[in-house]
Amino acid sequence: MRIGVLGTGNMADALATHWVRAGHEVAVGGRDAGRAQRLAQRIGPAAHPAGLAAAAGFGEVVLVALPFGAGAEVVRELHGVLAGRVLLDCSNPVGPGFRLLTGQGPSAAEQLAAAAPEARVVKAFNLCHEDVWRMRPPVFDGRPLAVPVCGDDPQALALVRALVRDAGCDPVAGGGLDRAGLLEATAALFISLWVGEGVDAQAVAPPLAYATGPARAERTPPPAG
Numbered sequence: 114m115r116i117g118v119l120g121t122g123n124m125a126d127a128l129a130t131h132w133v134r135a136g137h138e139v140a141v142g143g144r145d146a147g148r149a150q151r152l153a154q155r156i157g158p159a160a161h162p163a164g165l166a167a168a169a170g171f172g173e174v175v176l177v178a179l180p181f182g183a184g185a186e187v188v189r190e191l192h193g194v195l196a197g198r199v200l201l202d203c204s205n206p207v208g209p210g211f212r213l214l215t216g217q218g219p220s221a222a223e224q225l226a227a228a229a230p231e232a233r234v235v236k237a238f239n240l241c242h243e244d245v246w247r248m249r250p251p252v253f254d255g256r257p258l259a260v261p262v263c264g265d266d267p268q269a270l271a272l273v274r275a276l277v278r279d280a281g282c283d284p285v286a287g288g289g290l291d292r293a294g295l296l297e298a299t300a301a302l303f304i305s306l307w308v309g310e311g312v313d314a315q316a317v318a319p320p321l322a323y324a325t326g327p328a329r330a331e332r333t334p335p336p337a338g
Contacts, residue, residue, distance in 0.1 A: 114272070116140070117172030117198075119165055119187055121148040124203055125178035126155065127246035128238060128280065133157040135279035142168025166194055174199040174272055175232075181206035181214055181221050189228040196231035199269040201276075203238040206297055211305035213298055220294035222263065235264035235273045236293035237284075239300050250281020261287035261296055 114137045118125045121143040129139045129152075139160040143149035149162035169175050169191045177184045181204050188195065202222040206214040215221060222236040237260055238246065245251050251258035260282045264270045274284035287296060306312040318324075 114138070114174065114275075115172050116276075117163075117168040117170070117175040118142060118178060119168060119175060119184075119191075120178035121145065121152045122178060123243035124238070124246070125176065126152055127243045128176060128178070128203070128276075129160060130156050130247070131249075131280040132276060133159045137279070138171075140168040140171035142166075166191055169194045169198070172198065174201055174276065176201045176203065177225060178203060180204065184221065185224045185228045188225050188232075192229040192231070195229045198232055199266075199272050200225055200229060200232040200234045201238075201273055202234060202236050202293070205239050205300045205304075207301045207304055211301050211309060213301045215294065215297065220290075220297050222290055222293035222297075226290060233264070233266040233269035234290055235262060235266075235269050236287070236290065236296055237262045237273055237277060238280075239296055240303065246280065248281070252281065258282045259285045261285045263287040263290055263293045263296060265289050 116132055116137050116139045118129050118139055118141050121141060133139055133156050139156060140163040141149045141153045141160055142163045142165040144165065146162065153160040153162040163171065165187060175195060175198050177188060177200060179187060184204055202225050204221045206221045208214045222234055226234040260277045262270060262273055262277065262284050277284040303314045306314045
C-alpha cells in the first residue's frame with residue numbers, strides 16, 4: 114500500500130515505522146524539508162521525504178499526524194488532492210486541564226471531513242501515547258492492544274483495519290464517523306486519569322463477562338478442560 118503522511122512528529126514516526134516494516138511505501142510530508150528528510154531516513158528505505166501536497170497525492174491512505182486545528186487547515190488547502198483518498202485522523206483535541214477543545218461542536222475527525230468533503234475520513238490510533246505505538250508489538254498480558262476505528266466508508270475502514278493489524282494491534286469496530294467524538298472524549302478522560310490522577314484507566318471497566326451485570330457472568334459456563 115502507498116501511504117502519505119502529513120506531519121513529521123512522534124505519531125508520524127511511530128506509525129509509519131510499523132507500516133514500512135510491514136512492506137508499505139510511505140511519503141513523509143512536512144513544511145520543513147529537512148525534518149521530513151530526517152524522519153524518512155529514520156523510518157527506513159521504503160520511506161521518502163516530500164512536501165505536504167506530494168505526500169497527500171502519493172497515498173491511497175493519508176495519515177493526518179498534525180496538531181488539532183493545524184490538521185483541518187492543511188487538509189483544507191489540499192482538499193483537491195485528497196479527493197477520493199482515505200484520510201486517517203489520529204489527533205486528540207485535548208487542551209489545558211484535559212479539556213476537549215471541540216466543546217459541543219464537531220469532532221476533530223468531522224472537521225477534517227468538512228475540510229475535505231470528497232475524502233473518506235477514518236478515526237483511529239488516538240487513545241495511546243506515541244511510545245505505545247512504537248512497541249513491537251503493543252501486547253499487554255498476552256493480549257494485543259485493541260484499536261477502535263470509526264468511519265462511514267466500508268473500503269476505507271477495511272484499509273485502516275489492515276494498517277491496525279500491521280501495527281500489531283486488533284481493530285475494533287467503533288461505529289460511524291459520528292462516533293469519532295466519543296473516541297476523542299475517551300482520550301481526554303483517559304489522559305486526565307493517567308496523567309492527572311495517576312489512575313489505571315483499565316480499572317474503570319469490569320471484565321466483559323460482567324459488562325451487563327453479574328447475572329451474565331453467572332450464566333457463562335466455565336471453559337472446558
